[in-house]
Amino acid sequence: MEYTVKSGNPEKQRIGCVVIPVYASRKLSSSAKIIDKASNGFISNLVRRGEIEGDLGNTLLLHNVENTLCDRVLLIGCGKEKDINVNTFYKINCTMVKTLQSSGATEIASYLTEVVVKRKDISWKIQHSIEAIDECLYKFNQLKSDKKETRRPLRKFIFSVSGRGQLMQGEQAVRQGMAISAGIHLAKDLGNLPGNMCTPTYLANQSLKLAKQHSNVKTTVLEEKDMEKLGMGSLLSVSKGSREPAKLITIEYSAGDKKQAPIVFVGKGVTFDSGGISLKPGAGMDEMKYDMCGAASVIGVLSACADLQLPINVIGVIPTVENMPDGIASRPGDIVTSMSGQTIEILNTDAEGRLILCDALTYVEKFNPDVVIDIATLTGACIVALGAHPAGLLSNHNPLANDLLSAGQTSGDRCWQLPLWDDYQDQLKSNFADMANIGGKGAGTITAACFLSRFTKKYHWAHLDIAGVAWKSGAHKGATGRPVGLLAQYVLDKVQAAK
Ligand code: BES
Ligand code: MN
Ligand code: ZN
Numbered sequence: 001m002e003y004t005v006k007s008g009n010p011e012k013q014r015i016g017c018v019v020i021p022v023y024a025s026r027k028l029s030s031s032a033k034i035i036d037k038a039s040n041g042f043i044s045n046l047v048r049r050g051e052i053e054g055d056l057g058n059t060l061l062l063h064n065v066e067n068t069l070c071d072r073v074l075l076i077g078c079g080k081e082k083d084i085n086v087n088t089f090y091k092i093n094c095t096m097v098k099t100l101q102s103s104g105a106t107e108i109a110s111y112l113t114e115v116v117v118k119r120k121d122i123s124w125k126i127q128h129s130i131e132a133i134d135e136c137l138y139k140f141n142q143l144k145s146d147k148k149e150t151r152r153p154l155r156k157f158i159f160s161v162s163g164r165g166q167l168m169q170g171e172q173a174v175r176q177g178m179a180i181s182a183g184i185h186l187a188k189d190l191g192n193l194p195g196n197m198c199t200p201t202y203l204a205n206q207s208l209k210l211a212k213q214h215s216n217v218k219t220t221v222l223e224e225k226d227m228e229k230l231g232m233g234s235l236l237s238v239s240k241g242s243r244e245p246a247k248l249i250t251i252e253y254s255a256g257d258k259k260q261a262p263i264v265f266v267g268k269g270v271t272f273d274s275g276g277i278s279l280k281p282g283a284g285m286d287e288m289k290y291d292m293c294g295a296a297s298v299i300g301v302l303s304a305c306a307d308l309q310l311p312i313n314v315i316g317v318i319p320t321v322e323n324m325p326d327g328i329a330s331r332p333g334d335i336v337t338s339m340s341g342q343t344i345e346i347l348n349t350d351a352e353g354r355l356i357l358c359d360a361l362t363y364v365e366k367f368n369p370d371v372v373i374d375i376a377t378l379t380g381a382c383i384v385a386l387g388a389h390p391a392g393l394l395s396n397h398n399p400l401a402n403d404l405l406s407a408g409q410t411s412g413d414r415c416w417q418l419p420l421w422d423d424y425q426d427q428l429k430s431n432f433a434d435m436a437n438i439g440g441k442g443a444g445t446i447t448a449a450c451f452l453s454r455f456t457k458k459y460h461w462a463h464l465d466i467a468g469v470a471w472k473s474g475a476h477k478g479a480t481g482r483p484v485g486l487l488a489q490y491v492l493d494k495v496q497a498a499k
Helices: 029-040 042-048 086-101 122-137 164-192 200-213 222-231 234-241 285-308 354-369 382-384 398-409 422-428 444-453 484-499
Strands: 001-008 016-021 059-063 072-077 107-110 154-161 216-222 247-256 263-267 269-273 315-321 335-337 343-344 371-376 393-394 414-416 461-465
Touching: 001 164, 016 029, 029 042, 029 164, 042 059, 042 398, 059 086, 072 086, 086 122, 107 247, 122 164, 154 164, 154 216, 164 285, 164 484, 200 216, 200 247, 200 269, 200 285, 200 315, 216 222, 222 354, 234 315, 234 335, 234 354, 247 285, 263 285, 263 484, 269 285, 285 315, 285 371, 285 484, 315 354, 354 414, 354 444, 371 398, 371 484, 382 393, 382 444, 393 398, 393 444, 398 414, 398 461, 398 484, 414 484, 422 444, 444 461
Parallel strands: 001 154, 016 072, 016 107, 107 154, 263 315, 263 371, 269 315, 371 461, 393 414
Antiparallel strands: 059 072, 216 247, 247 315, 335 343, 393 461
């Protein structure tokens, strides 16, 4: 889809469709009033007759409105004018897209930019409209033989801004929206690809592709023999049971000062999690193809940073493996030595995420990071605790946690902090090794983070448990691309703070 910005009155737009907000209790927006005036009260007459109430979800499609140059005018109910927030703004955009898709219009001029979203400016509205529109249009068709292309797909979207002064700002917002949306799209595609296609090798090739596209992106891939030399006994103990070789991918985006310490993202890349010898139950096991969504979000956010050529250094590190049962797979009770030298008793082979992350978290010390943020579909317990709305957030550095909470509020891709208290560390005691890989009953998300915290003492670190947010189950099963929006906003805030 092509996105642009433009200033000018709605009745003057020579285009397929003009989109106009209407508020609850039949209240006309400024752009609605302008069309109403041009058409000699046509809109206010319809509204008075009760054709549209203005509630959230209401739509009214009009053709050949008098004294306008457009083919159609689409009125969109936005609810109470003062109640529009990040969530309702998203719903308004979605309703608009669904209605436009069946309208036959291909080129759109939207005046939804005039609605007031609490504490958000015009740039935010444009950027997030793009993300919302692309989200509603997303389909994963690549593996269906009948691709079902829409007959007359939306092609062009113009956001109206008030006056020329807003044009530059609007264009920057379009660039940001499109780059982040492309990153989200990429993360969704990687997530939706099945385990027989999206293997560790595939993720490595996708990461290498990113380096081909941008001169300041460098990707390196470590093989199992390299990891052996580094002493990554914990990571390798997971991939042992699979025919797919493990990879450790590093994607370096360097567009900041050479001396500037990088932001490091570490993404869990389990391309299929069967549980291993601690085999998972059969029902819903297909969804464990999504156990690489942390990795996908790292690739997605790096793609967005590179598209925007942000003046900053960001590194993505992806430990990627497949967790399978096999004659040579790890068994419960096995003890392995991590790269840090700490030993781990594997009491459950299904707690594999932390086993690959801990070695990656030791590995990233070499980058002297400003901060390290890992992103992982780590625990079912996180879904029990927080459901599908926020990601779980745990951190050893409160300023970092606050930055992530704030980026979540701005982007709408939210996280919620859980305590990383030492009190929980006792649950990881092992009689035979330095620690066990599971924490027993209670606080599964926290004990998983406690496990990771033993490998992150040398830097500022945050952990995002995305088990509840990375994909949807049921009829709308599919990857969400989260938390690319959150991570991209975090990086953008960092760039802003450095100015
Ligand atoms: N990938 C799973 C976590 C998961 C499960 C995410 C379901 C989303 C939905 C992870 O590897 C896992 O299996 N965790 C175990 C940990 C347990 C054995 C301590 C879990 O959550 O059951
Ligand atoms: Mn598991
Ligand atoms: Zn897993």
